[in-house]
Amino acid sequence: MDKFLLQQQVLERLAEDLLQAEQAARAAHETATHEENIAENKYDTLGLEAAYLATGQARRAEAIRQAMVHWRQFRPLPYDASKGIQLGALVCLVNADDQQQQLFLGPDGGSMKLLSGDQFVQVISSDAPLARAVLGKCEGDEVSIQIAAVRQQFEVLQVL
Template sequence: MDKTWLHEQVLARLAEDLRQAEQAARTAHETATHEENIAENKYDTLGLEAAYLATGQVRRAEAIAQAMAGWRRFRPAAYDADRGIQLGAWVCLVDAAGQQQQLYVGPPGGTMSLTRGDQRVQVISPDAPLGQALLGKVEGDDVSLQLGASRQWFEVLWAA
């Protein structure tokens, strides 16, 4: 797996999410404006509810389109051990139980899990708690993350 493949997969998934959100917005709009859904009394709210849903779906589609634009502009720099983990880093962590996980730190809006063969990579943004905790870390560093009342510990095995 490489960064180019990860980038392409994120854009493909965002494009599919955008298509679905736009279709959902169209369907909700059609429901809201259909003549059979005109309110006959103050308790008949199907058309109003569909209008609220359509508005929400349009906002969701706009957010996905913004995320896609950010990912299209994004060009990850080569990993620099002097700067540590930054936007564009591909990282492998190990927890206290010895479980490894791979992460790719990308622009906001692309959080998802990608799989290629038996390799799984979680895409996160630097805005996420784990993304924030990783910034500046290098191979061998410990990373701690407070989640509610519990604290999780990881070690950076490698970064690329």
């Protein structure tokens, strides 16, 4: 798997998300400012609700723009066993049932699932609980995380 191709897929997906958020913000703004949505009494809140929605969509678009900046500046380095797993690592985990999971650790804002060849790769930020659990680990190390009442155990099978 090529980390740089994964990075390009993340940027493409973020660009699609940005386009959708901008369109949603424009539509909500148009609804909020349309003359038919001027409040006639205190119970007529459609315009106000649309204004709140437009503000939220605009904030979402800005967060996506910031994520795109971080992902453009991101330079994944090759795995260095002396440092263990770092940001930019492509990690293969295996659980007790021999189910494998591919992770790509990247900057904030890129949490998504991608298809690389015939394998799914989960892109996670370093703030994700699983990412925090694997940071600094090496191939063969055990990783354990608690999700709600369930403790999950993994072994680091491979790191690129």
